[in-house]
Every structure is written in structure tokens, then in C-alpha cells.
Amino acid sequence: MSLSEQVRASIEAHKPALIETLFRLLRQPSVSAQGLGVAECAEVLRDIMEEHGIAARVIPTAGHPVVYGEYPVEGATNTLLVYGHYDVQPPEPYEAWISPPFEPEIRDGRIYARGTGDNKGQLLTHVLAVKLLADLGLMPKVNLKFIFEGEEESLSPSLPAFLREHADLLRADAFYAADGPMHPSGRPVVFFGVRGVVGIELVARGANRDLHSGEFGGPVPNPAWTLVELLHTMRLPDERVAIEGFYDRVVPPTPYERELLERIPFDPEEVKRDLGISAFAGPPDLSWYEQLMFQPTLTISGMACGYTGPGVKGVLPSEAVVRLEARLVADQDPDDIFAKVARHVRRYAPDVEVRLLSRSAPQKTSPELPVSQAIVAAIADAYGVEPVVKPVLGASAPSYLFAETLGLPVIWATYANYDENNHSPNENITVECFLNGIVASALVFDRVAKLDPAQLRS
Numbered sequence: 001m002s003l004s005e006q007v008r009a010s011i012e013a014h015k016p017a018l019i020e021t022l023f024r025l026l027r028q029p030s031v032s033a034q035g036l037g038v039a040e041c042a043e044v045l046r047d048i049m050e051e052h053g054i055a056a057r058v059i060p061t062a063g064h065p066v067v068y069g070e071y072p073v074e075g076a077t078n079t080l081l082v083y084g085h086y087d088v089q090p091p092e093p094y095e096a097w098i099s100p101p102f103e104p105e106i107r108d109g110r111i112y113a114r115g116t117g118d119n120k121g122q123l124l125t126h127v128l129a130v131k132l133l134a135d136l137g138l139m140p141k142v143n144l145k146f147i148f149e150g151e152e153e154s155l156s157p158s159l160p161a162f163l164r165e166h167a168d169l170l171r172a173d174a175f176y177a178a179d180g181p182m183h184p185s186g187r188p189v190v191f192f193g194v195r196g197v198v199g200i201e202l203v204a205r206g207a208n209r210d211l212h213s214g215e216f217g218g219p220v221p222n223p224a225w226t227l228v229e230l231l232h233t234m235r236l237p238d239e240r241v242a243i244e245g246f247y248d249r250v251v252p253p254t255p256y257e258r259e260l261l262e263r264i265p266f267d268p269e270e271v272k273r274d275l276g277i278s279a280f281a282g283p284p285d286l287s288w289y290e291q292l293m294f295q296p297t298l299t300i301s302g303m304a305c306g307y308t309g310p311g312v313k314g315v316l317p318s319e320a321v322v323r324l325e326a327r328l329v330a331d332q333d334p335d336d337i338f339a340k341v342a343r344h345v346r347r348y349a350p351d352v353e354v355r356l357l358s359r360s361a362p363q364k365t366s367p368e369l370p371v372s373q374a375i376v377a378a379i380a381d382a383y384g385v386e387p388v389v390k391p392v393l394g395a396s397a398p399s400y401l402f403a404e405t406l407g408l409p410v411i412w413a414t415y416a417n418y419d420e421n422n423h424s425p426n427e428n429i430t431v432e433c434f435l436n437g438i439v440a441s442a443l444v445f446d447r448v449a450k451l452d453p454a455q456l457r458s
């Protein structure tokens with residue numbers, strides 16, 4: 001029997017216990033944004049890891065704690081750092097849930113609860129795979145380290161300091177995590193990087209108070225127009241960003257990455273139908289995936305001024321606010337981009353205030369590294385189908401912290417069903433996806449164990 005067959009047989013034999021362990025973790029709320037139950041959840045997770053043979057402890061941070069674990073294997077030369085997060089999104093609105101968010105329930109082959117897919121169900125597969133392999137006497141020769149944070153859903157504020165302070169403890173050869181949904185076709189996704197993000201707020205001010213638009217409109221400046229005209233200077237007719245130096249450090253895809261882009265299934269008509277749009281935006285010479293993975297954006301994520309409530313109000317607003325969001329690609333730097341936007345604003349609308357709201361750097365690991373290829377192969381084995389390989393995810397994640405602070409190649413896979421409803425009511429993971437994740441983690445450990453250490457570190 002192959003490793004994957006043996007693991008599957010064992011999963012089949014222990015199914016109720018595996019699901020019950022997930023239920024234990026799901027029953028403990030851990031809403032980082034609200035500070036609800038997070039410390040308690042760290043303890044539950046530590047206990048589960050200990051029960052699965054992993055030496056685990058809860059390490060405090062300035063915010064919510066990290067649960068750290070080690071599973072050293074005698075004679076192993078390779079070390080894999082496995083990441084996940086045990087905190088969850090706020091479950092509100094409670095009334096939209098068919099069963100309560102912290103009382104897991106199985107309906108039609110799906111486990112419903114907050115955190116099932118994002119990320120408790122996915123992180124637990126790694127832990128379950130360890131004990132299952134050990135019990136079978138099949139633990140591959142790879143040292144495993146686990147870092148499960150409690151602040152991912154709150155943008156990981158304590159993670160940078162944690163990684164710096166514990167760089168020795170976290171020393172490894174590669175980073176692996178499972179998070180996010182599969183492709184709509186049901187194929188798992190493997191990705192090697194994420195876009196960065198910079199959130200910026202612009203505030204324009206006119207008179208010192210809102211005014212009657214009839215009695216004052218005309219000679220008194222309107223801050224809304226100030227912002228509209230400023231925004232207009234930020235974009236070229238082909239929808240590229242007009243801010244000086246914005247594209248300076250953008251790295252184009254390699255030939256191999258281009259090949260990967262072409263292999264990702266894409267049906268433009270279906271996407272348009274699904275989104276209810278008649279045409280795509282963005283520079284017309286760039287494909288959907290090239291835009292999402294290799295091009296930065298500067299977009300408007302919020303606008304507020306004046307009155308848009310019921311009825312009419314003749315008001316000349318005293319203040320207008322716009323929120324901009326830049327998604328960044330390798331090798332752009334969030335601080336550099338913020339500085340360039342601020343310089344642009346000083347030039348075109350010097351009285352407009354510019355505030356930095358959030359920042360996260362882009363990160364990209366080469367899909368051609370031996371460890372990248374090993375993980376793609378492991379996932380293909382586990383699911384019996386080629387994964388959808390994305391060089392970069394359009395969204396953002398704290399990948400760059402691991403790449404920069406610890407110097408690791410960073411590789412992600414997705415184990416949850418496409419319709420996991422992460423961040424939404426009725427979040428779920430199918431029992432099948434949860435159990436398949438255990439197989440996937442076991443095979444990833446096995447492939448990484450077999451890598452030539454010199455190649456792994458090259």
C-alpha cells in the first residue's frame with residue numbers, strides 16, 4: 001500500500017475521533033477582533049497538540065498568544081515550519097447562522113461553525129497528520145515546527161516582533177501553511193506568494209463647518225471637488241497609475257510563471273456573468289491573472305462627504321474623505337509607495353491630509369525551487385489531481401514576515417471547499433475536505449523529508 005492509501009485507511013478507521021477533535025477546537029470561541037476567548041483557545045490548541053505527541057506551549061505576545069510546537073524526528077536533516085491561525089473572524093450577524101457559530105454541527109456532509117475553514121479545520125490537519133503517521137510507524141524524517149498565531153484576522157500586529165524575538169527557535173528550511181478555499185473546480189490551490197497592501201486615507205477640508213449650499217455655494221470651496229480632481233491626477237487613460245515611480249520596482253513574471261498563468265483555468269464570460277459586469281477594467285494589454293498577480297493597483301476603497309440619506313439636504317460639505325488602497329507586487333515596498341503617494345498629493349493638492357492606515361509587503365517564492373515542486377507533487381498525490389498552481393495570490397497575508405525575517409521559502413496550499421463561507425455566516429468545511437487535508441499534510445511532510453538538504457537550502 002502507498003503512504004497515501006495507508007493514511008486514508010487510518011483516517012477511515014478513526015473518523016469520529018478526528019472530527020470530535022476539530023469540534024473541541026471549534027467550540028472554543030477565539031475572536032481576535034473582540035478579544036473573545038482567544039487566550040482560552042490557545043490553551044485548548046496546546047492541549048490538543050500535546051495529546052498528539054507535539055511538544056507545545058503558549059507563548060505570550062504584546063497581543064494574543066502564539067501556540068508553538070515542535071516535533072523533532074531523530075535523524076532528520078530537514079525542518080519544516082508549519083503556520084496557521086487559531087483566531088477567527090467575528091461571527092456577526094448571529095441571526096444569519098442556521099446553527100450557532102460556536103456549536104459545530106454536521107449537515108449534508110459539511111461541518112458548520114466559525115473557523116471551520118478559516119483556519120481551525122485546516123491547521124488541525126497538520127496536527128492530526130503527525131499522530132496518525134507516528135501511530136502507523138510511518139513518520140517521515142522531517143523535523144516539524146508549528147507556529148499558530150491568534151491575531152491573523154486582526155492583521156497580525158504582534159507577529160513581526162514575535163518572529164524577530166524567536167528567530168532562533170523558528171529556524172527552519174521552509175514555511176508551509178494551508179489556508180483559503182480551493183478552486184471552484186474542486187482542485188486544491190498551491191501558491192507561492194501574496195500581494196502586499198497599503199491603506200491610505202486622504203482628508204480634504206473646506207470651510208470650518210458644513211454650510212447652506214445656496215447661501216454659500218460658489219465662492220466657498222468644496223472639498224469633495226478637491227478630492228475628485230486629485231484622484232483624477234492619479235490615473236492614466238489606460239487605467240495605469242499615474243503616480244511618479246509607482247511601477248519602478250515591479251518585477252515581471254518569469255517565463256515559467258507565465259506558463260503557470262496560462263494553465264490556470266479561466267472563463268472570462270463565466271466570470272462576467274458571475275460578477276454581473278459587462279467588461280473588465282484595468283490595462284487592456286494585461287490578462288486577468290497577470291493583473292491579479294503581477295500588477296499593483298491603486299483603487300478607491302471608500303468615499304465619504306455631504307449627505308446621501310433619505311430626502312434631500314442642500315449642504316456644502318466642510319470635509320471630504322477618501323480611502324485609497326494599493327495592492328503591491330514583488331518587489332514594491334509599502335513605505336516607498338506611501339511616500340510616493342504622499343509626494344503626489346503634496347504636489348497636486350498640498351492642503352489635503354494624507355494618513356497611512358495599514359501596510360503589508362508583497363512576497364513571492366520561486367515556484368521552481370525543489371521544495372516548491374515537492375509540495376505541488378505532494379498535493380497532486382493527495383488529491384489525485386493536479387493542483388491549480390498560482391505564482392501569487394491576489395490577496396494579502398503575512399508571508400513576507402516569514403520570508404524576510406526568517407529567510408524562508410514560503411509555500412501555501414488550500415484545503416477548504418470553495419464555498420467555505422469564510423468571514424461569512426454559516427462558515428463550513430466539508431468532512432471530505434477536512435479529512436483529505438490530513439492526507440495532504442502527511443504527504444507534504446513526506447516529500448519535504450525526502451528532499452536533498454543541500455537542494456532544499458539552495
Ligand SMILES: [Zn+2]
Binds near residue numbers: 118153423
Ligand atoms: Zn480569514
